[in-house]
Amino acid sequence: MAWNPTFKKKLFEPEVNGDGTPFKLSRSKIDLFIECPRCFYLDRRLGVSRPQGFPFNLNSAVDHLLKKEFDAHRVAKSAHPLMTTYGVDAIPFAHRDMDVWRENFVGVQSLHEKTNLLIFGAVDDVWINPKGELIVVDYKATSKDSEVNLDAEWQDGYKRQMEVYQWLLRQNKFPVAETGYFVYANGKRDRAAFDAKLEFDIKLIPYTGNTDWIEKTLGLIKQCLMDDRIPSATETCEYCSYRNKAGKAIIETAGKLKEKVEQEPVKIAKAKTKKSKKDE
């Protein structure tokens, strides 16, 4: 289906969602707000979304297969070999809502009463340790020559993602371990040939989450949604400066064209039609 930049459903309406009907907000929209409140406002209040990227079908294939693998151990109540290799004392958590927690657009949900925002996010996996604490797990896939890690600035979004899941599970009264794990699959590029096969190195990367920022951010999000003024653009944003320059160029060109048309009205020659003998 083609990308539709405007949609008129489920937008925030101050008089409806202010303190009446809770407004559903995904963890990815929280991240959008952190990235740019203006883009967030355009999306959630005005119904103009960013263009969607291409679907990462290879990544979702890795996710799908990893889920299958961990699910087998969930049923058997056994540790996955990766847990043993990395010394993580845990097994995949079996819970009746596990499939719901993993379902896109549903996920783990919690109503944040102070803001009337219904926060939700779909987890990849949840494990449990012998203390009964839940461990949030996220699957990632990439392909690069160097070792995978979480050091790049753009990966802060991954960390926030895990922290929102930890927060959501805590809001649902589960004890949650501070350390979660990224199961990071790195497609090997040093093979002699493709041979219709992609091999991966799998690494388990621990991450200690800190959810302190979430409460404050939800307050700011609510404030932004209630306001009729559009937040200003992020100065450093390349897309906005592109958009502004493109808009300016279009307006200028249209202005020049209008002037030209007014000065020399375009004469549209009448098409000559040959009269056939029959018509006479």
Ligand code: SF4
């Ligand atoms: S500053 Fe960038 S991210 Fe923000 S609204 Fe403009 S294009 Fe979107």
